[in-house]
Amino acid sequence: MKKILLTFGTRPEAVKMASLYLELKSRSECETKLCVTAQHREMLDQVLTAFGITPDFDLNIMRERQTLTDIVCNSLQGMEGVLDEYRPDLLLVHGDTGTAFAASLAAFHKQIPVGHVEAGLRTWDKLAPYPEEVYRQVIDDIADLYFAPTEHSRENLLREGKDPSKIIVTGNTEIDALRYTVREDYSHAVLESVSGLTPVFMECHRRENLGEPMRSVFRAVKRFVGEFEDVAVIFPVHLNPAVREAADSELGGVERVTLIDPLEVTDCHNFMNKCYFILTDSGGLQEGAAGLNKPVLVARDVTERPEGITAGTLKLVGTNEQTVYENLRELFTNRELYANMSNALNPFGDGFASKRIADAILKDN
Numbered sequence: 484m485k486k487i488l489l490t491f492g493t494r495p496e497a498v499k500m501a502s503l504y505l506e507l508k509s510r511s512e513c514e515t516k517l518c519v520t521a522q523h524r525e526m527l528d529q530v531l532t533a534f535g536i537t538p539d540f541d542l543n544i545m546r547e548r549q550t551l552t553d554i555v556c557n558s559l560q561g562m563e564g565v566l567d568e569y570r571p572d573l574l575l576v577h578g579d580t581g582t583a584f585a586a587s588l589a590a591f592h593k594q595i596p597v598g599h600v601e602a603g604l605r606t607w608d609k610l611a612p613y614p615e616e617v618y619r620q621v622i623d624d625i626a627d628l629y630f631a632p633t634e635h636s637r638e639n640l641l642r643e644g645k646d647p648s649k650i651i652v653t654g655n656t657e658i659d660a661l662r663y664t665v666r667e668d669y670s671h672a673v674l675e676s677v678s679g680l681t682p683v684f685m686e687c688h689r690r691e692n693l694g695e696p697m698r699s700v701f702r703a704v705k706r707f708v709g710e711f712e713d714v715a716v717i718f719p720v721h722l723n724p725a726v727r728e729a730a731d732s733e734l735g736g737v738e739r740v741t742l743i744d745p746l747e748v749t750d751c752h753n754f755m756n757k758c759y760f761i762l763t764d765s766g767g768l769q770e771g772a773a774g775l776n777k778p779v780l781v782a783r784d785v786t787e788r789p790e791g792i793t794a795g796t797l798k799l800v801g802t803n804e805q806t807v808y809e810n811l812r813e814l815f816t817n818r819e820l821y822a823n824m825s826n827a828l829n830p831f832g833d834g835f836a837s838k839r840i841a842d843a844i845l846k847d848n
């Protein structure tokens with residue numbers, strides 16, 4: 484029987500791998516195990532609990548203010564032991580994190596085949612997103628099977644000379660997760676506390692935005708809420724101390740800005756679904772929001788998800804205070820723009836990516 488090991492370590496990977504893990508677990512043709520590096524601890528555990536998943540291996544690597552080298556070295560070393568012990572026939576990694584990079588490198592060292600979920604995303608700018616762009620390119624150099632979420636990501640892989648027979652276009656598993664989490668009758672005390680106002684959801688955490696770029700996005704938000712008295716901004720703040728310091732100093736105590744702890748995935752998806760639009764630098768939220776027909780202002784200079792720009796669900800606004808402020812204002816006041824963005828077709832998948840990935844993995848069994 485084929486032995487499959489999934490590895491992930493951060494919250495977004497967990498959200499996007501949970502449905503695949505559950506799908507593979509339901510198949511009798513394979514044995515499926517899970518190794519978490521716990522590059523994130525609390526934020527990862529929230530997702531595991533929400534999906535009722537218990538890892539078979541837990542490397543527990545997270546340290547406060549960990550460097551990229553810490554993450555990669557500790558994951559690489561830990562994965563070596565796990566691969567020696569379990570000897571999977573296939574390792575599945577997701578996306579572009581330090582965990583995914585180190586785990587695929589460990590598998591390469593042992594000549595264990597790697598399947599890359601969310602393969603083929605590219606900006607071709609090695610500093611944006613940093614370090615993820617380089618990590619995902621290297622993972623695709625190592626990988627043996629590519630689960631490309633869209634036609635566009637497939638074309639990126641073909642441009643790099645990857646074997647077409649190893650690329651499967653699946654849709655993005657973030658959309659699968661929405662099928663488990665979103666409920667129309669959802670309610671939450673924080674949402675109730677802003678009833679009567681128009682809630683806007685925001686999330687910012689990217690390493691390349693830490694410091695002045697992130698602070699200027701926060702100042703733009705402060706100007707925006709200051710101008711429109713019927714707006715409430717809800718911001719679950721990442722546990723990264725550098726993000727928390729910036730959020731507290733720029734937005735702490737600002738009227739109608741609610742800073743809360745990170746939301747577990749069910750709450751996060753339902754908050755997005757109940758909000759008017761979203762401001763974020765996150766990758767997964769760009770896809771999730773499109774699946775919920777919510778317009779997204781992307782606080783980054785480039786995105787590896789251009790399908791969303793072309794479809795019209797996403798708009799790149801960068802991190803300049805004036806530009807972000809003007810875009811917040813425009814999306815809030817211009818009904819035609821809002822309607823066009825929220826009615827755009829979701830290009831990221833139909834919610835059945837995990838099934839396609841499992842079918843592809845098990846087809847030669």
Ligand code: UD1
Binds near residue numbers: 554615689721
């Ligand atoms: C990582 C990923 C990024 C992903 C992001 C999602 C890399 C290189 N980056 O970046 O692609 O978008 O996760 O959040 O892999 N912390 C806690 N508890 C938690 C989680 C984080 O305390 O549950 C704190 C720790 O102090 C940690 C810091 O957050 O040192 C930063 O976490 P880290 O995984 O190093 O980087 P992220 O910026 O989260």
